[in-house]
Amino acid sequence: MKNIIENLKEYALETIEAEAEAVSQLPGIVDDGFGEAVALMARCKGRIVVSGVGKSAVIAQKMVATLNSTGTCALFMHSADAVHGDLGMIGPGDIVLFISKSGNTEEVKRLLPFVKKMGNPVVSIVSNRDSFLGTHSDRLIYVPMEREACPNNLAPTTSTTLHLVVCDAIAMALSRFKNFTAEDFGRFHPGGSLGKRLYMRVEDVFDKTNQPRVSEDETIKNVLITISSHRLGATVVLGPDGDLRGIITNGDVRRMVENGKDINTLQAKDIMSRSPKTVDKSALAVDALRMMEANNITSVVVLDGGKYAGLIHIHDIMREGIQ
Incomplete structure (x- = not known):
């Protein structure tokens, strides 16, 4: 043999x-x-x-x-x-x-x-x-x-x-x-992953109706409820005028518990990340994916004219075959 x-x-x-x-x-x-x-x-x-x-x-x-x-x-x-x-x-x-x-x-x-x-x-x-x-x-x-x-x-x-x-x-x-050009190629390949990388934008992928949000003084209990109900693994924190103040992920909550902090005494502003990664809805979905990979995160805040529009999760992009 x-x-x-x-x-x-x-x-x-x-x-x-x-x-x-x-x-x-x-x-x-x-x-x-x-x-x-x-x-x-x-x-x-x-x-x-x-x-x-x-x-x-x-x-x-x-x-x-x-x-x-x-x-x-x-x-x-x-x-x-x-x-x-x-x-x-x-x-x-x-x-x-x-x-x-x-x-x-x-x-x-x-x-x-x-x-x-x-x-x-x-x-x-x-x-x-x-x-x-x-x-x-x-x-x-x-x-x-x-x-x-x-x-x-x-x-x-x-x-x-x-x-x-x-x-x-x-x-x-x-x-x-x-x-x-690459843009021309994308127009001719709308159904394939190659084309999607070249033409599919964030606004084509993320769920515009799913907008998890809490205020800065929200209790951690309600933060957890918001994250769980929206199933994106995170929620944004907005100020009184709807301006973006931060983001809280499952990981942030988990680290808080691991550090022995009392969830009954803390508010959203105490555990939020104050410089969340953002992307405009007109950006290419593949660029949002690269941002997630580079920062080892699973979701990015989507903005529309500087205003909060939702969250895009890595799974939203990968479901489209974009890698």
Whole structure:
């Protein structure tokens, strides 16, 4: 069994090393031709229509997903389906990007003349410069490759990895050219934790109707009742005009008891923390979370125009998947 495990580890490492070595050579393909191809896509007034067959189609789908999420409109068109009606998805101003290892796939060779007839520019990513695609595209991104990581040199492995990395390079170049920002990314990812970190604000998370509060001369017994009933682990202390005077947490009460103080003789002002951490309701929720982590606390006072609006608890933020 041990020999089997060692052999499997060796096979896996050989694959990783082979693909890593191939990727390390990729900077050499970023020449003027590469730049011209990406510049053509940067000037595109329509969409980038990405097409391929087999494993290249899978890479094409990933490319489309990356482009759409980083500021470049794109769609996927399977090369085999295109000649059976899907050509209709190509519109004026669109650029067609083909991905193919050989550049001689029958489906692509059948499709390319129709695309050219429609007048749409064609960019191709291929690993065979002298192929049909390589010689009939308006712009070519040549990705040389010696052999697949597959021991039989058959299964697309190194080639798909190289094409994936090149697609990422193109997408990121376009994104930076368009000055795509973190805020833009958040708008396109409202349902995921990444997007929430970028756009979700404190006012979107905390319960505006749950506002634990006591006065400075409140008894400790009533302080405990307030903390318990609101289930936020704390209550704020307000002055006569509603101004923020402090905060009392479960920890403050516990330490008071541990120190042997008599709860019957103390008031809220005797145990409150006089410099509570605050955050405006318009602040990003992730910033409130970072404040809690940095100060080893579980809740922060929320302000609205300098006035007390409530408490945001660490669990409120983490329930949204923000970490």
